[in-house]
Amino acid sequence: MNAIWTELFPYVALILVGYLPNEMWRAFGLVLARGLNEDSQIVVWSRAVATAILAGVIAKLIVFSGGALGGIPLGVRVGAAVCGFVAFLATKRSVFAGVLVGEGALLLGGWLVGL
């Protein structure tokens, strides 16, 4: 019994603390979106809020990184992100070019600080 529970626990946790707290916001959206069109002011405002939250997640992942990325200095991470973004702008908004240059700058920076 205990062995089975140890096996199953990560999957039960995935449902309870991963799937449900995440999915509830989609469900709220489905309920609230009835009767709205894409030009409604609440929809325009919602788009701005969604974009700002996503930007917050991006900033947190770059500035307050954990794991193996946290082992690379903050200056290198932020500098690499800036390099990537400049490349993105210089290539008429190519996501691929931006990510590639950002990754290259991160590896170069890591190598320069002796990692």
Added chain:
Amino acid sequence: MPTTATFPSATAAFRGGVKSALTSAFFLVLAGTYIGMGALAHGFGLASWWLALSTVLVWAAPAQVILISSFGGGAPLIEVALAVSLSAVRLFPMVVALLPLLRTEGTRVRDLLLPTHFTSVSMWVESLRLLPGMPREHRISFSNGLSVGYMGTAATFGFVGYYLAAELPPVLAGALLFLTPMSFLMSTARNAKAMMDQLALVLGLALGTILTAADVKLDLLWTGIGGGTLAYFVHRLREAAE
């Protein structure tokens, strides 16, 4: 708005969506992001099938990153749930902004259940870009095809990253983890064509950093509401001035 694509049937629209997913820039972005995610799951000692299931059920990279690092790191379950939920608040306005594009007069709520679950950054950005140029009756099928293509890509590359991570030195593993914020930053910026969206992006980056550094509780929620509302009001003021 010019029509960019028409389909003979719903099945063709679905297949068109899958094809669009596999040939878009997001294919590479998702592949990179989920290679990073696989590396993360491996690092925290979670099973590769657990990661695949989280991709299908959670289907939101930031929430998955938080879930893997906090649950895998042994944080209290209630804390994990709260952090995941806060990162997912953005899905609410995304669904609200997306569904009016998908709906027709005869659309039933159950037709919208799958698109609602599929709503995530990649699908949302591409749907908002592609759907307006498409006849309304095929938008749901196309969007579902797009999502299935993205989800299959993500799940597949999650396995790739999981098995790669076992072999890579720390700097390269860090570079894999860097893929997630970089791909999100570029794809959000690419979609931010209107001034309001660009302002919301910049304000979100600044507020997210400041509020986290200041250890403010519910920082993501305040980042979104504060930055988003400010961007919205600047947009309204400019409209009124014109």
